Amino acid sequence: MIWRALWQRRTRSLLTVLGVSVGVAAVVVLGAMAEGLAQGYAGMAGGADLLVMQANAYDITLSALDEDLGARIAQLPGVREVSGVVVGMVALEKVPYFLVSGHDPEGASIQHFRIVQGNRLVRAGQVLLGRQAAKNLKKNVGDSIRLFGKAFHVAGIYETGQLFEDNGAVITLSDAQRILKKSHRVSFFEVSLEHPSEADRTKRLIEDLSPEVSVTKASDLADEQQTVETIRGMAWGISMIAILIGGLGMMNTMVMAVFEQTREIGVLRALGWRRRHIMKLVLGQSLGLSLLGGLLGISLGLGLVWMVNQTPAIASIAPAFLKVGLLLQGLSMALVLGFIGGAYPAWRATRFSPVEALRYDTGAGMGREPPWLRHLNLALRALWRRRTRSLLTMVGIATGSALVASLGAITEGTLRELNAFVSKGGAELVAIQAGVADMGYSVIDERVGRAIAAMPEVAYVSGILWGVSSGEDVPFLFMIGIDPTDPTISRYRIMQGRHIAARHEAMLGHTAARNLEKSVGDTIILPGGTYRVVGIFETGTAYEDAAGVIALREAQAAFQKRHQVSLYQIKLRDSSQAQAVHDLIETRLGSEVSVSMSATFGENLADLQNTKAMMNAVFTLALVVGGIVVTNTMVMSVMERTREIGTLRALGWRKVHVLWMVLSESLLLSGLAGGMGLLGGGVLTLALQSVPDFGAFLTAVYTPQVVGQSIVVALLLGLLGGLYPAWRASRLQPAEALRYE
Amino acid sequence: METQPVVVATYQVTRYYGDGAVVRALDGVDMVVRKGEFLAIMGPSGSGKSTLLNLLGALDRPTGGRIVVNGEDLATIRDLDRFRARTIGFVFQLHNLLPTLTARENVEVPMHGQGISGNAMRQRAEHLLEIVGLADRMNHLPAQLSGGQRQRVAVARALANSPAIILADEPTGSLDTQSGNEIMDLLESINQTQGTTILIVTHDPRVARRTRRILTMRDGKIVDDHPVRGAVWEDLRDLARSRLGEMLLRGDDEALLTQLGTAPDSARAIAVLRSWLSRVAQDIDTLA
Numbered sequence A: 001m002i003w004r005a006l007w008q009r010r011t012r013s014l015l016t017v018l019g020v021s022v023g024v025a026a027v028v029v030l031g032a033m034a035e036g037l038a039q040g041y042a043g044m045a046g047g048a049d050l051l052v053m054q055a056n057a058y059d060i061t062l063s064a065l066d067e068d069l070g071a072r073i074a075q076l077p078g079v080r081e082v083s084g085v086v087v088g089m090v091a092l093e094k095v096p097y098f099l100v101s102g103h104d105p106e107g108a109s110i111q112h113f114r115i116v117q118g119n120r121l122v123r124a125g126q127v128l129l130g131r132q133a134a135k136n137l138k139k140n141v142g143d144s145i146r147l148f149g150k151a152f153h154v155a156g157i158y159e160t161g162q163l164f165e166d167n168g169a170v171i172t173l174s175d176a177q178r179i180l181k182k183s184h185r186v187s188f189f190e191v192s193l194e195h196p197s198e199a200d201r202t203k204r205l206i207e208d209l210s211p212e213v214s215v216t217k218a219s220d221l222a223d224e225q226q227t228v229e230t231i232r233g234m235a236w237g238i239s240m241i242a243i244l245i246g247g248l249g250m251m252n253t254m255v256m257a258v259f260e261q262t263r264e265i266g267v268l269r270a271l272g273w274r275r276r277h278i279m280k281l282v283l284g285q286s287l288g289l290s291l292l293g294g295l296l297g298i299s300l301g302l303g304l305v306w307m308v309n310q311t312p313a314i315a316s317i318a319p320a321f322l323k324v325g326l327l328l329q330g331l332s333m334a335l336v337l338g339f340i341g342g343a344y345p346a347w348r349a350t351r352f353s354p355v356e357a358l359r360y361d362t363g364a365g366m367g368r369e370p371p372w373l374r375h376l377n378l379a380l381r382a383l384w385r386r387r388t389r390s391l392l393t394m395v396g397i398a399t400g401s402a403l404v405a406s407l408g409a410i411t412e413g414t415l416r417e418l419n420a421f422v423s424k425g426g427a428e429l430v431a432i433q434a435g436v437a438d439m440g441y442s443v444i445d446e447r448v449g450r451a452i453a454a455m456p457e458v459a460y461v462s463g464i465l466w467g468v469s470s471g472e473d474v475p476f477l478f479m480i481g482i483d484p485t486d487p488t489i490s491r492y493r494i495m496q497g498r499h500i501a502a503r504h505e506a507m508l509g510h511t512a513a514r515n516l517e518k519s520v521g522d523t524i525i526l527p528g529g530t531y532r533v534v535g536i537f538e539t540g541t542a543y544e545d546a547a548g549v550i551a552l553r554e555a556q557a558a559f560q561k562r563h564q565v566s567l568y569q570i571k572l573r574d575s576s577q578a579q580a581v582h583d584l585i586e587t588r589l590g591s592e593v594s595v596s597m598s599a600t601f602g603e604n605l606a607d608l609q610n611t612k613a614m615m616n617a618v619f620t621l622a623l624v625v626g627g628i629v630v631t632n633t634m635v636m637s638v639m640e641r642t643r644e645i646g647t648l649r650a651l652g653w654r655k656v657h658v659l660w661m662v663l664s665e666s667l668l669l670s671g672l673a674g675g676m677g678l679l680g681g682g683v684l685t686l687a688l689q690s691v692p693d694f695g696a697f698l699t700a701v702y703t704p705q706v707v708g709q710s711i712v713v714a715l716l717l718g719l720l721g722g723l724y725p726a727w728r729a730s731r732l733q734p735a736e737a738l739r740y741e
Numbered sequence B: 001m002e003t004q005p006v007v008v009a010t011y012q013v014t015r016y017y018g019d020g021a022v023v024r025a026l027d028g029v030d031m032v033v034r035k036g037e038f039l040a041i042m043g044p045s046g047s048g049k050s051t052l053l054n055l056l057g058a059l060d061r062p063t064g065g066r067i068v069v070n071g072e073d074l075a076t077i078r079d080l081d082r083f084r085a086r087t088i089g090f091v092f093q094l095h096n097l098l099p100t101l102t103a104r105e106n107v108e109v110p111m112h113g114q115g116i117s118g119n120a121m122r123q124r125a126e127h128l129l130e131i132v133g134l135a136d137r138m139n140h141l142p143a144q145l146s147g148g149q150r151q152r153v154a155v156a157r158a159l160a161n162s163p164a165i166i167l168a169d170e171p172t173g174s175l176d177t178q179s180g181n182e183i184m185d186l187l188e189s190i191n192q193t194q195g196t197t198i199l200i201v202t203h204d205p206r207v208a209r210r211t212r213r214i215l216t217m218r219d220g221k222i223v224d225d226h227p228v229r230g231a232v233w234e235d236l237r238d239l240a241r242s243r244l245g246e247m248l249l250r251g252d253d254e255a256l257l258t259q260l261g262t263a264p265d266s267a268r269a270i271a272v273l274r275s276w277l278s279r280v281a282q283d284i285d286t287l288a
């Protein structure tokens, strides 16, 4: 009886199943990608027992330690071997994040790169490619590849089974130190022990060597990476939204099915069925649908995982890694959806009194409509008549368009912040390291800054260095190093206290001060030691107001970037020369830095491109899931009104007339939902902004474009979702439609 | 009557359903209806009445044969929507009103897309609702009206574009006798005052007798077609077709007497009935 009912309404069942399956597929794919990222990080430990990295580093790829430390660790009792490794993210064409690691060709750490083709790494200028990377980049042994503007010769191809590594490349340690600007430094040390069981004791010994290091057991590495946490959180959030929308669709269908079967339910009750039986019947239907959706979603997810791993741009940063647990999670998610989606309709079904249910006439309406409704147009009334369903659908669409609005506004806000950040001091040009995967990885030698400053057209350059502190005292703080004598320091408008002037002094942005509960005179532990807070400032840029500022020299020491900065702001004598100077620097120093006009800095950044790519993915997800939900609602609404439509055609209404009637209803529904979504987007943004640590960095700007975009999404949903049902409605044969029960 | 123009004519119309086990819903129907006729189509359920009505109203296309309505061959009409809106008025068994629209708005529905101004539509709808006696129910929703009232709204809606023909498929089928009579009164007066041709499908003989001609269908064919001459005549006709009537007409008195018993006045009753019946039977023969 259950399956027959689902089969009779197969379009609807199919759409519901699809809605659920897209949600489940999102859970599987995004979960697999987050898992792949975690696996990737775990794999960085190679075959070592302990990993020594910089304390307070936000992420292992941002860690830096003095090379000489390696020798001191090697002398500790119980340590068998130590090898220093440099890792970094390089931007390649089509692959925004490409993991490059530098190993000593003779060292222990390179041993686990099993060569499957070609030869081992022996000298500078050679590169080994991971098997997947070689495939994605279409490179073979003997080819050459450019990293940071320098050509490398592919000596061999390896496979380690670690997704990250197989999607990356290996070069010699000294090459890596050079191109990743880490001379005499490494990202971390891999330490293998005589007796792995003594890991804890050795860990303490190494930690005693220097306050600057943190030691992690290889097995714990992934879990201690903030990046992994962030990505896991995001994957979870997005798949929850997809699931939510799918669940709304599910509930929608079941509410509909219950209404449709009201008479049948009445008959069953009259024949002596208990409420419990009715409940089982309805829940059985929804669980059946969701089970199908779950299974379909898992296969869809498997297909997508395969596709992700074939796409170099995604696979190199977040290769999808499937765990059986994830599939089970997707399936149980679907069943939970089925249960929740079915529970309310099932409860409603048991509440029908048999007499009422038997009298129920879908065609007759219920006559409980409020008088003001008379003044609304036809489409609005039709929506009102099915208000539970309309509301569920609207919430579904609104969730999608809220997501688009919120992410759009945040991207836009970030862009503006970035541009404001670099152009506040009045500098015309901005330089960051060429070929870098994102701003966080940018490193420029001060030598380059001096070369730029020496140009006659340049008034002065000011370099700043940034880093992220994630110590115990301060879980997450964006740090800026600036020379206290730099004239651009005046951009930090002091609200309290004064600017930094000497060593061991820090000033905090006002949001940072509030979050950390620090005020002038307090001390704060940051990378490089203990600082005294001498001033609280404000710039109006969220990034800076949530940051701490210390002297450039101290920052360079703390982040192991001596004589290096992250970014140069370049002030010209004559602003009109900006383009000419831009071109000049690009030709002379193009291999070192990439220069942008400050006003368009953000647009050119790889970071923003990546964010936009993510936006587009979310956009598509919202469109697909939302489209299915709208189509479903409209299909139901058309089927339910088959007789009505037959009547209209019998009375001489044209097909286009009927088409437009259905379409306008669906457009209206989604238009209303779009408005709701905008409001929801605002709330979502506020919610995101109140997340501790990173929320303070989010600035949202609702440009007309962002608002327009989310309305367009909604209307597009209405159009897409309405088109098929409208077409179906207009194609109904009048004589058939009139016979429809 | 014979001098009135023909408004409906069908020539060997067939309508088959399905491809495997074919259902011959209509199996060669020939009929002629003249302007101003008030006609009933009777027959058991499944005999093809609704199918025939749907074909006449261009809701469906015949498998074979030709249908001419109001001088136009339906097969050649390009704008069937306009034809339905302008020439035909439908009344269904279930009123089929739009539940979200008020009575007045329901009556306006067929006028949409016919180039009529909103004001004119409104006035016409109000006028029609007055005609069907619902002047005080204009702004009620279907759910707030009784079954008979809903059906009257449906009749008003059928009149919206002053159609040449009204096709009513069991318009009294879901009503009580009283409301059914009211609907018949209404249709009768429309037929008389406006000269609209009206075809009613029904299987209620009392409804059929209120029209002026009855077509009887069986298995997709028209098996009888006769004018209505009054209640007594119709009763006798029914008797003539019964088993009893057959025995009477055959003159099988012995069988009759075993059936009726041998009371002294039985023979007398049989004689009277036979004389009446033979008169009717002649009529039936001439018609057939």
Ligand SMILES: Nc1ncnc2c1ncn2[C@@H]1O[C@H](COP(=O)(O)OP(=O)(O)O)[C@@H](O)[C@H]1O
Residues within 6 Å of the ligand: A736, A739, B017, B018, B023, B024, B025, B043, B044, B045, B046, B047, B048, B049, B050, B051, B052
């Ligand atoms: N759409 C259809 N598909 C298949 N058979 C149909 C269809 N419509 C009607 N029929 C069949 O055609 C025959 C005549 O139906 P109909 O005209 O509705 O009879 P009625 O005289 O009761 O109105 C019936 O046997 C019916 O089952």
Ligand SMILES: [Mg+2]
Residues within 6 Å of the ligand: B049, B050, B051, B169
């Ligand atoms: Mg019928």
